[in-house]
Amino acid sequence: MSTPNQATPNTVKAYAHDVKDWFVFLSAEDLDRxxxxxxxxxxxxxxxxxxLNHEMNxxxxxxxxxxxSEAIAEQxxxxxERRPDGANVKSAPPRTTTERQTSDACR
Structure with a gap:
């Protein structure tokens, strides 16, 4: 069963959890929304x-x-170190700020 906007109840719960996390973050950082x-x-x-979620595309x-996060950065x-030029390394480009900083630190 889905809600009027076609989101399942579990999706709506997940969105609500994400919104709660956002407001907790804002409060912890003392930021006004x-x-x-x-x-x-x-x-x-x-x-x-x-x-990439292939099911939902x-x-x-x-x-x-x-x-x-640290384990990913170490890897x-x-x-x-093994492939400084990036050749034959099947790794996605850094997506988060932390990953970019770690990538820069490895150079």
């Missing part, structure tokens, strides 16, 4: 892993914890 800048949105999304962001550095 009416004065949010793009930088804040990037900081909110930084600890997420992006992947769109990119999805999945929150990840700090340990996983990127190991790959960069």
């Amino acid at each position: 009416r004065e949010v800048r793009l930088k804040s949105v990037g900081e909110f999304l930084a600890p997420c892993l992006g992947y 769109h990119e999805t962001l999945v929150p990840i914890d700090e340990d996983l 990127r550095c190991r790959l960069h």
Whole structure:
């Protein structure tokens, strides 16, 4: 069964959870929702892993914890050490601010 906008109840619950997380983030950063800048949105999304959801044919962001984020960054550095030119490395380009900073740090 779906709601009038064709979202399933589970999707609506997931959206509600995301909105709650957004407001918790704003509160923790002492930001007013009416004065949010793009930088804040990037900081909110930084600890997420992006992947292509083939079933729904769109990119999805999945929150990840700090340990996983660090493990991904370490693996990127190991790959960069083995293949500085990037040849034969099947790794997606950095998507988050943290990944870009780690990529830059490995150079």
